[in-house]
Structures are given as C-alpha cells and as structure tokens.
Amino acid sequence: MAAKTEPKAVAPRVRRAGWSLGSTCPFGCKHCYTAVSRSTAGEITVEQIHHVIDTFTRLGVESVVLGGNEPIYAGSSEPKTSLLPLIIDSLVAADIKPILITSGLTTRFLQMHFAEKIPLLAAMVISLDSPNADDHNANRGAPLFEIARQANHTGAEHGVPTLVCVTPTRANFTPDSLRGFVELAHEWDALLRMNTYKSASGLDDPQAVTVEQYWDGFGYLVDQCTTLVVDEPPLFPWFDRTAPPNCGRSSIRVGFPTLQGEIPITPCQYRPELGSHGYGGPMEPPPERNRLCIDYLAYGDPPFTPASARVDRSPTADLFTDYLCTWIGQPT
Secondary structure, eight states, rough: OOOOOOOOOOOOOOEEEEEEOOOOOOOOOOOOOSHHHHTBBOOOHHHHHHHHHHHHHTTTTEEEEESSEEEEEESSSSSOOOOOHHHHHHHHHHTTTEEESSSSHHHHHHHOGGGGGGGGGSSEEESSSOOSSSHHHHHHSOOHHHHHHHHHHHHHHTTTOOEEEEOOOTTTTTTHHHHHHHHHHHHTTTTEEEOOOOOGGGSSSSEEEEEOHHHHHHHHHHHEEEEEEEEOOOGGGTTTSSSSOTEEEEEEEEOOBBTTOOOOSSSSSSSSSGGGOOOOOOSSSOOOOOOOHHHTTTOOOOOOOOSOOOOOOOHHHTTTSSSSSSEEEEEE
16 A cells, blocks of 8 residues: 655745845935845846846746835936836736835836836835824935825826835834824825834834834724735734745845845845845745744734724735735725
C-alpha cells in the first residue's frame, strides 16, 4: 500500500506591489520612511521599468501602488520629462492596475502635462498628515494642503476614486485629528486609509503611536466607519481573521534602484532595512514569507471589542486587499 503523502502548502500568489520610483522628492516629511533609502538611490531607467513590469507579469501582480517619492519625478527631476507616463501606460498594457500615491503634486503636474494619463489610474491615494491645513503644511514643509484638495477634485473630474491616506503617528492619531480625518474623507467623498508609522526603534521612537493610542484610535475608526479592508494584523481578532500578515506573502515592495543598478525587493512597505535580510539584488520574490513584523508584537491583543464592527466591500478598496499592512474604511 502506497504511503499517504500530505499535500504541500502552496505559497500565496503575489497579487499586490508597492513601487518606489525614484530618489527625487522636494519635501521633507517628518515621518518619511524612504528618506534614508533615497539618499543612496539612483534614478530609474526605461530598461529597469520594463524589467520590473515583466517581473510583475510573471508573478501575477494585479495592482501596483506607485510612490516612494513624488512619482512625477520618476527618472527625472523635471516633470515634463518624467517616466511616470511610460510606467502608467506599460502597466495598463500588461493588464496591471496602476494606483498613484501623492501629496497632490504629482496629480497637478499630470494635469498640466499628461492629463490623458489620469483616467488610466485605478485609484488615487492622497497623503495627509493632518486634517488641519496649517499643521499639514508645517509637517510637509510646503503649502500642500490645498494642492491635496485640488488633487481630490481632479480625481473626481476624471472618474478616478480617491483615498485619504494617513500615517498614524503619536502626533496625529489623536481624537481631534481622527474626527477631522473622518469628516474630511466624508467631505471629499473619499475612502480613509490608515498605515501605521513603523520604525526600527519600535515604540521607543517618539513618533510611534502608543499602545493606548493605537487601540483607542482604531476603536474610534471602526465605530465611525464601515471597514472595507483589514490587513492590519493587530486588528485581526476584531474581524475573526486568522490568516497571517500579507507582507512578503501576497504583497511585496519594489525599492529604489541602487547606485549599482540593482532593484531591491522587500516584504515590507515601511521597513526598507528588512531588505538586508537576504532580499534584494535580482528581481525575485522574497525567499522567506509569513514573517510577522516585530512592531505588531508590541501592541499586544485587543484590550476590548468594538460595540459594532461593520464590514463591507467596494471595488476601490478591493484593490488594496492582500496589500501590506493597512486599514481602509468608508465614513458612515
């Protein structure tokens, strides 16, 4: 009698990718997780663009978030000669949905020079640090709040759905700021996306959200919004989710080109130093998967259960399912 063999576990397919497009960015955001990487990065080339997109096709990637810096500066510090239009066209030709993340500036330059590319976007993610214009502008070191508002309007004009994206930090994950973000997303007819600040120093980093802030803040958001995507591991128990985190499993991060012309690939959107753990060099998916980001261990188990946790789906939010660590909600 033949011995019974157990079926081998099949690694999840890489469905989502984030792509850092270049080293040029005119801003100095206090929470920026790419500043160190950009300081030793080169500019992306046409050859590298086609190489990366060919790899996305081979891996079965369905959608790509274009960011890392202001994407309009891909390959050039001059927006008129940006390689971003080529990237958008090439992704669409490969049947991969391009998603833009921007302060609003990239949208402005696209509208000025490449307006026909905007309707090709599957979604536009607008990054905000505060619902208050003065606070946001101070954190970015530039008057960007109104540009962000205009970008949201441009998206609506072109039929591109928008998300307000916040990196929760100790400074902005407060009751007043969260109320403001929910109201702003409602006003802009946008979804609200939260990607918690990460640091190699963990909770010792003065910008990191405290444990109490974390649970109070997400408790408020879950109460005020219908949850559309919950890929933020500490929140899994609230939604009866038992799957492991997505980082390095169903999603990857393609980093800035190195000065040596390599394209690093890491499992983590916010911790590029994880690329030193054997990831990088040739464009191949990370050899290790199912790793749990150490930051999440610090937040522990949920100290309470929300009174209600409304869950639904939307075509826009579905673009971000299985994508790194994120929570997305629709203000009610």
